[in-house]
């Protein structure tokens with residue numbers, strides 16, 4: 001990216017003194033913009049934790065990269081049609097479009113996933129809030145709460161994962177492990193808590209609730225979502241989550 005930036009500066013000077021046509025500056029600027037988009041995508045690819053806003057930025061960057069490559073391929077196509085270049089000479093730019101399309105598809109899929117995680121986290125935050133205001137009898141309609149030993153460690157999670165895989169021959173479907181950028185953006189403390197995408201009454205959910213109870217591990221089994229949410233029923237392992245209090249937020253927690 002530094003190289004692209006230096007090139008823009010050098011080309012700007014040369015365009016300024018008339019050595020190069022203005023078109024060359026546009027090209028160098030497009031290369032710089034592309035390098036910046038690539039850097040953004042690389043960060044997103046290696047950083048596993050994204051907020052919805054950051055995920056949406058990756059889609060925009062991937063779209064710009066795709067559009068630039070389509071434009072180049074279209075221009076070459078015109079040259080092929082006019083007989084200026086051979087068809088084989090545009091193979092590389094067609095491959096570039098293919099790669100950029102895959103990159104864009106990946107960004108869209110990833111953003112969709114982050115949105116789902118946010119919907120689930122927001123749903124759980126709302127259910128936790130409702131539980132704190134309801135009578136015990138009303139609470140039971142939303143969730144079953146088992147306090148167990150009160151804490152849930154990484155070793156406990158490992159035990160649950162091994163037992164689940166042994167029983168069902170597939171990995172435990174974890175939808176949120178501990179805290180994420182999405183939870184933080186909602187002001188929701190989910191550290192040391194793990195959500196499992198199982199409804200409490202499907203066979204795997206029934207088995208999990210029994211296993212957790214037998215091992216004194218705390219959980220919430222959410223039976224229903226808040227009114228407008230489709231995804232909601234799940235099993236939250238660990239103590240109840242809390243909202244970050246203002247002081248904890250300010251101290252960077």
Ligand SMILES: [Zn+2]
Pocket residue numbers: 124176190193194195236237241
């Ligand atoms: Zn949870």
